[in-house]
Every structure is written in structure tokens, then in C-alpha cells.
Amino acid sequence: MLRIAGGKVYDPANGIDGVVKDICIADGKIVANVDGGKTIDATGMIVFPGGVDVHTHVAGAALNFARAMTPENQRAASAFMHSVERRAGIGGPTPTTFATGYLYAGMGFTTVNEAAVPVISAKHTHEELRDTPIVDKTSCLLMANNEILLDLLETGETERAKQVVAWLIWAAKAYGIKAVNPGGVAAWKWGKDAKNLHEPVEGYSKVTPATIIANLARIADELQLPHPVHLHCNNLGAPGNVATTIETMNVLNGHRGHLAHLQFHAYGGDDWHTMRSEAARLAEHFNRQKNLTTDAGAVLFGNAVTITADGPWQHLLYQLTGQKWGNLDVENETGCGIVPYTYKGNNLVNAVQWAVGLELLLLIDDPWRVHLTTDHPNGACFWRYPEIIHLLMNADFRRDCIKKLPAKAQKRIVLQDIDREYTLYEIAIITSAGPARALGLANKGHLGVGADADVAIYQEKPDGELLFRYPRYVIKGGEIVVEEGDVRSVVDGREFVIRPRFDIAIEDYLRPFFQQYYTMSFENYPVELDRLEHAEVLECEQA
Amino acid sequence: MIRFTLKRQPTVPLEAECLSPDVVCALSHGEIRSLPVYHGKRRLRLDEFFDVDGEASADLEIHGDLSRVKWIGREMTQGKIRIVGDAGMHLGAYMKGGEIEVTGNASDWIGGEMKGGLIRIGGNAGGQIGAAYRGSRAGMNGGTILVRGSAGVEIGMRMKRGIIAVQGPVRDFAGLQMLGGTIVLLGGAEIRTGAWMKRGTIISLASIPLMPTFCFACAYVPTFLRVYARFLASFGLSLPIDDSQGVYHRYSGDTAVPGKGEILVWHPSAG
Numbered sequence: 001m002l003r004i005a006g007g008k009v010y011d012p013a014n015g016i017d018g019v020v021k022d023i024c025i026a027d028g029k030i031v032a033n034v035d036g037g038k039t040i041d042a043t044g045m046i047v048f049p050g051g052v053d054v055h056t057h058v059a060g061a062a063l064n065f066a067r068a069m070t071p072e073n074q075r076a077a078s079a080f081m082h083s084v085e086r087r088a089g090i091g092g093p094t095p096t097t098f099a100t101g102y103l104y105a106g107m108g109f110t111t112v113n114e115a116a117v118p119v120i121s122a123k124h125t126h127e128e129l130r131d132t133p134i135v136d137k138t139s140c141l142l143m144a145n146n147e148i149l150l151d152l153l154e155t156g157e158t159e160r161a162k163q164v165v166a167w168l169i170w171a172a173k174a175y176g177i178k179a180v181n182p183g184g185v186a187a188w189k190w191g192k193d194a195k196n197l198h199e200p201v202e203g204y205s206k207v208t209p210a211t212i213i214a215n216l217a218r219i220a221d222e223l224q225l226p227h228p229v230h231l232h233c234n235n236l237g238a239p240g241n242v243a244t245t246i247e248t249m250n251v252l253n254g255h256r257g258h259l260a261h262l263q264f265h266a267y268g269g270d271d272w273h274t275m276r277s278e279a280a281r282l283a284e285h286f287n288r289q290k291n292l293t294t295d296a297g298a299v300l301f302g303n304a305v306t307i308t309a310d311g312p313w314q315h316l317l318y319q320l321t322g323q324k325w326g327n328l329d330v331e332n333e334t335g336c337g338i339v340p341y342t343y344k345g346n347n348l349v350n351a352v353q354w355a356v357g358l359e360l361l362l363l364i365d366d367p368w369r370v371h372l373t374t375d376h377p378n379g380a381c382f383w384r385y386p387e388i389i390h391l392l393m394n395a396d397f398r399r400d401c402i403k404k405l406p407a408k409a410q411k412r413i414v415l416q417d418i419d420r421e422y423t424l425y426e427i428a429i430i431t432s433a434g435p436a437r438a439l440g441l442a443n444k445g446h447l448g449v450g451a452d453a454d455v456a457i458y459q460e461k462p463d464g465e466l467l468f469r470y471p472r473y474v475i476k477g478g479e480i481v482v483e484e485g486d487v488r489s490v491v492d493g494r495e496f497v498i499r500p501r502f503d504i505a506i507e508d509y510l511r512p513f514f515q516q517y518y519t520m521s522f523e524n525y526p527v528e529l530d531r532l533e534h535a536e537v538l539e540c541e542q543a
Numbered sequence: 544m545i546r547f548t549l550k551r552q553p554t555v556p557l558e559a560e561c562l563s564p565d566v567v568c569a570l571s572h573g574e575i576r577s578l579p580v581y582h583g584k585r586r587l588r589l590d591e592f593f594d595v596d597g598e599a600s601a602d603l604e605i606h607g608d609l610s611r612v613k614w615i616g617r618e619m620t621q622g623k624i625r626i627v628g629d630a631g632m633h634l635g636a637y638m639k640g641g642e643i644e645v646t647g648n649a650s651d652w653i654g655g656e657m658k659g660g661l662i663r664i665g666g667n668a669g670g671q672i673g674a675a676y677r678g679s680r681a682g683m684n685g686g687t688i689l690v691r692g693s694a695g696v697e698i699g700m701r702m703k704r705g706i707i708a709v710q711g712p713v714r715d716f717a718g719l720q721m722l723g724g725t726i727v728l729l730g731g732a733e734i735r736t737g738a739w740m741k742r743g744t745i746i747s748l749a750s751i752p753l754m755p756t757f758c759f760a761c762a763y764v765p766t767f768l769r770v771y772a773r774f775l776a777s778f779g780l781s782l783p784i785d786d787s788q789g790v791y792h793r794y795s796g797d798t799a800v801p802g803k804g805e806i807l808v809w810h811p812s813a814g
Binding site for chain 2: 069070071072073075082324
């Protein structure tokens, strides 16, 4: 039992905006009152629901490949030395599994969504997620270039496609559907990309990116998944791609959808020299489409590692930078590219990207529909979120930063004209309440009675960045895991898994494909539920 | 001066980056003795392996067979380390200034990614001198490394600036993927010298096997060599610059990259 006494509570899901009140915890849940037990004196502190990261890459084959590809980052990174409470690990742009848990918790985040899992490497991903302590986890499954699905869409067998999607989610013990560059990764296997939403995908005569997007969105809705289709739009990173992003919103046509890392999809111009921010235009469209949520995918200057299933884009990035390049072909399901990248303040393109992420966060008027992310580790490392919060809360500081950008870049952005400053209440929405709602996690992101007792307590200070960098206390499932900015005790996190309803006969349809095309036998393909150490299964009824 | 004497051989390599002028220059005798070293995964006190004599100085003298002691002089910026005996791996890695002198042999990766300062080896050195650590884009970015004896493979790998001069024979892949700087091979090298080099200069006073991707450009004595000759003469090394004694053949490459580097091979005049 625990009482957090005298703190200023920010709990947007319950409409509580900076009210001084006690938060009581028993058996890992928020309760109305407790009698006895430990008390934390939170006078002069602010109390937030634990942070929720709606889009991050913290586990799996691709991230591990990135870790192996960048030993230079790991040498420069801070080390977590082995101690009684903690295992050894390394921070940096792609932290090791245990360090990832410590770093998230050390910032006040208690739930993360691993946003890109191929079915065939789901086992590996779950094993790494199990070794990512403290935080609770969900994961999204890569579907938009799965050849079995694309073949079904080609022949118009949409009902069977739904059965396959439902089966795959349960087979991979995943939480939601991810679509990366729909059709583009399948086309990449022919050395092509899918830039136009309404042209057939290479290797197919009927199915287009639009078909894939519309069907996955429909399937997510019909299966009543708590999180809608999690969409990485076509043409990521390309100048002028705002048209594709807006067209994608039209294709979704009223279905629910989550547009991932919107910053990478909000550019105007015709090439790298004329690239400019189209955040204002995109935000205007987005504000009208109440069916959608998004996350920022903000960029900060410094070292990053770009990791995405978007193989063709990564090849282009490799050609642009001359950096190291990793390319993976994930059988019939997807692909993956990895390129280490440094965002530079004096580079026109990078400066525009930096501004676009902030512009979107400031111009999208409903904070419940835009979440704080950096598409870790693509735009910046997740442990740099406090820097973004500082930029959002302080317009003068923002303008000082803009002055350091190249003069040319300053003409391509609108950030200097935005006066809006985030309040603590709004920060609690974009870091916790909003993403929890978007993920459909009813017990996360709020401090009402019955919620999971995930709480972050910060010292109240004027400087936004410092405020959020070192929480005084972080409580996960009722246990105090961080005290005075240091991880004191380590608990295991849970994994949320969705079991959609499907017709078991779909296995008879799928089995022959495995005998014919896969390197893995059908029996070995699904992840057994026993492999997950702390799984929590949510049943989903079909509409 | 602070004198360290190795009193027992570590059973596994000892990581002792505290043996650096920057670390010990302001510490008392007791503080120096209690500095941490890693013996495998165990964190131990420095005085479990070393006798320490003296305190608060940037002038260090280390005695004993230190071939299993790694990271001596790591990131040092000032002062001097004199090692009487052999030195282990990563000697002077990332160093920015000061001087390291070894009377015996040194191991691999000495001066890895160093930015400045001087390292002198009296005996032989291992491979990857002044090199980029695995995954890094650039190796040494300044400073000087002089080896009296032989050296191993991949010396100056991806180096960007600075000078490496080796008096004895050098093994394969000298100047691999070199980006700039100078390697002076007074005793020649084995195969694949300058492979993938983009820029930079490799000077060999002995004839060496060249890769087919290096093209003969001209025979001359470059004027800029006088600057190098004067610099190296201050360390007792002689670089011929008198055109009555011979010429340098300039080979440009590595055209496989394609690169704009050069290999200068000294051809003494007949008779």
C-alpha cells in the first residue's frame, strides 16, 4: 500500500488539471483510499500517469542488426554497470534490452508499443521484450507487404484475408496491425517502390497501395482491435510527399487509423534543394479527420540510427549519405533497411525536419490525437523526449533555436510564427493519456480508481527539459522503481496480446504455403503463449 | 614523477585506463593506489597489481611486462608516460596530447582514434596502429606514432590526419581505407598497401608490391617532403629528399574506390 500525498496531479483522462490531491495505491492498482502503508511526500511535486510510447523500436531482429552495425555508437554510449538491482547494458542510440527498460523507466515511461514486428521473427522479438524490464509492452505486426495477404487482395478474397490477419495476430502474439509503405516493400523485391497509391503494386495486376490500406483499416475495425491500423505511409522522407499523406487520409475514408511518425510525411517541394515544411497544410487536413490519431516522429539534431521495414527508402538514404547500409529480406512478409544517420543543424533538409516535427505537435489542435514520439531510434533516441517537451513548453527557447538554423531553412518553415506553448496538462496528454487511449489500453494513461498504478512524480521546476529528465519517483504496478532519478528496483513488465476471433479452418488454407514457400514449417511458425513470461490476453469479438 | 611497478601478472588482461597523467596528476598517493582497475569482470584496486611510488605528477614511469595491461594513457591530454618494458593493447587510444614512450614492444591498436600527442615504440608494434575502431568512420585524426621495429596489419586503417612512421617491416593492408594523413614505411610493407585509400600519402623507402588499382603518375621529389623530412629528422629518422640520390615514383589510387590517395616509392639512383 502506498499513498502519494500532497502532489499536484495532472490526470487529463479524468479531467484533473493540477489539483493537489492524494493518489492511493494497493495491489498494483489505483484505489480510492488506503489505510496505513508507505507515504511519499509529494509536496512541491507534480504527479503524472506513467508515460506511454505509442511508436518505438526497442526489440527484434532489425533493431538487433542495427545494434551490431553500430559498435561505434555503443563505445561512445553510457554504460550501465552490473549491480545488485540491475543487469549490465549500454545506452546510446540503440540501447541494449535491459538498458532500454531502465532508460524508459528513468524518464517516467511505463508502457511502450514496439511498432514493427515481422511474424517470422516474432519469437525473437518477444524474447527481447521479456528482457526489457519494468515497462509493459504491446507490439504491432507487419502486414502490408505479406504476400499471402496481397495475393488474397489481388483475387478479391477479402473475407479470407480477414481470417488470415486474425490468425497471424494470434500466431505472433501481437497487439495490432502495422502497415509499412504498403506494397512498396513487396515492390522492393523487384528493385521498385510504390509511390502512387492507385497504381498496381509491382508483381500484381490489381492490388494497389490504396487497396492494401483500405482493407487493413477495414479488417482492424471489423476485428474490433483496440488499436487501429498503425500506418507508415508511402513515400516516407521524400520531398513533396504531403500529397501522398493527404491521399492516404482520403483512402482511409472514415475508418480508424493511426498515422505513424507524421513528421516524415509532411514535406513539400520537388527535390532536396526545394524541400519545405507542409506541416500547416497537413495539420489542417488532419484536424478535420476525427477518425485518425498520429504521432510526431520528431527529429532532434545528433546521432540516430534509421531502422525501417521501408527497404527502398533506406537504399536511397544510403545513396544520399554514403553511410553503412543494412538490407534484410524477410521472406514473404516484409523487408528491412538500416542506415546510421546524423541529423545536422546546419543542413537544410535536417533543419526542416526538426521544425516539422514541432510544427505538427503545435498545429494539430487536439492533443488527444497527436502523441510524442521520435520514431526511436529514427528521429532521435527516446531518452531525448525531455528536450522536445522543453521546446514545446517554451516559445522563446524555440525561437532561439530557430535562429541557429540556416537562413534558407528559416524561410521553409512556419515554426517561428507559432506562439503556442504546451501546458503541463497537455504534456500529460501527449505523453500518456492520449497514446494510452489510442492503443486502447483502458488501465493505462490515467490515475482514476482501477487504473494500473503506473505513476511518474517530478519536481516542479520552471525548466521543462530538466523537469522531465529526472523524475523523483517512478512507480510501476505499485512498486517504486525509480527514486531520485535512479533505478532502485526492477520489476518485470507485462505483454498485452490480442486474441481476435477466427475460423480455425484458415490453417488448412495456410499450411500448404509453408510447405511450398517458407523456410519455417507451419507447426513452428506460431509463437506459443508459454514463451511470453507475463502475457495478458485480451479477447476480441468480431463485429 | 610517479613510478608504478607491476608486482604480479594479471591472469586475464587488466584494463587500467586510470594509468594516465590526466587521472593521477592531482591525486595523493593513497588516492592513486585505490584507483579502480578491471581484472576481467572484477573491479579491483590499482595497488593489487602495482607498487606505487610518488604522487600528484603528470610524469609517469611504469616498469614491468605490461603486455597484458590494456588502455594505458587512454584519452590523455598532457604529461608523459614512460613504459620500461612491453605495453599491452589500446595504448594511448583516443589520446589528445602528451607523450608516451615504450622501451620494449607494444601490442595492437596503439593510438587507436588518437587526436594528438606522440607515441614512440622502441621495439615492435602490433597491428591496427592509429586505426579506426570497428564500425567507426575515421581513425587517428592527428598526432604522431613512431615505431623503431616492425608493425602488424592494417596500420593507419581509416586514418584522417597525423603521421605514422615505422622503421622495420610492416605487414598487410597498411593504410587500409585511409582518408588522409601520412604513413612512412622506412622498411617497406607486405601486400595490399593502400587498399581502398581515398586520400592521404604513403611513403615507402623500400620497394613494395603494389595493387593493380594504383596507377603510375610520375617520378619526382615532392617539395612538401622537405617539411616531413625536417620533422622526422628531429626524431632521428632520415627521409631522402635529395634528387641527386634518387626519385620517388608516385602511384595514385586506389582507383577501385575511386580514391585520390598516393603511394610514393623511393628509387635510389643507380651507383
